[in-house]
Amino acid sequence: NCSIHAAKKHMDVLRTSVIHFHIHRVQMYMEGNTSAWALGWGGDITSPAFNYATKAMKASWKNAAGIVHIDDEGGYHVTPIIWHNDMFYYGSKCYR
Numbered sequence: 001n002c003s004i005h006a007a008k009k010h011m012d013v014l015r016t017s018v019i020h021f022h023i024h025r026v027q028m029y030m031e032g033n034t035s036a037w038a039l040g041w042g043g044d045i046t047s048p049a050f051n052y053a054t055k056a057m058k059a060s061w062k063n064a065a066g067i068v069h070i071d072d073e074g075g076y077h078v079t080p081i082i083w084h085n086d087m088f089y090y091g092s093k094c095y096r
Contacts, residue, residue: 005029011036017076019068024061026082037078040064 003009007027010018011034019037027038040062043050050058063083067090070076081088087096 007036007038010038019066019078021064026062026064026080028078028080033075035076035078037066037080039066039080040082 005027006020006023006025007029010020011029011031014036015034017034017036019039021039021041023038024041024043025038026040027036029036042063042065045058045061053061065081065083067079067081068076069079079090081090087094089095
């Protein structure tokens with residue numbers, strides 16, 4: 001079960017860095033070098049499969065993804081990719 005602050009909840013429970021997509025919202029929470037990311041979802045909001053959700057619930061959902069780079073010392077660097085207005089930007093390039 002996830003609260004509205006799902007990224008923090010995942011860190012509180014797992015006590016390690018984590019990226020998850022289940023809640024359909026985009027969030028980030030950090031404590032020192034540990035972070036938790038909720039990176040949205042990758043679905044079609046108009047699909048009948050999501051008719052269970054209210055308009056208000058769907059309004060809080062965001063299509064997103066992320067790219068993670070691991071540096072030579074084992075550190076992580078997360079770049080969230082947010083889909084907005086039927087497009088997203090990565091590396092200064094627009095994708096539609």
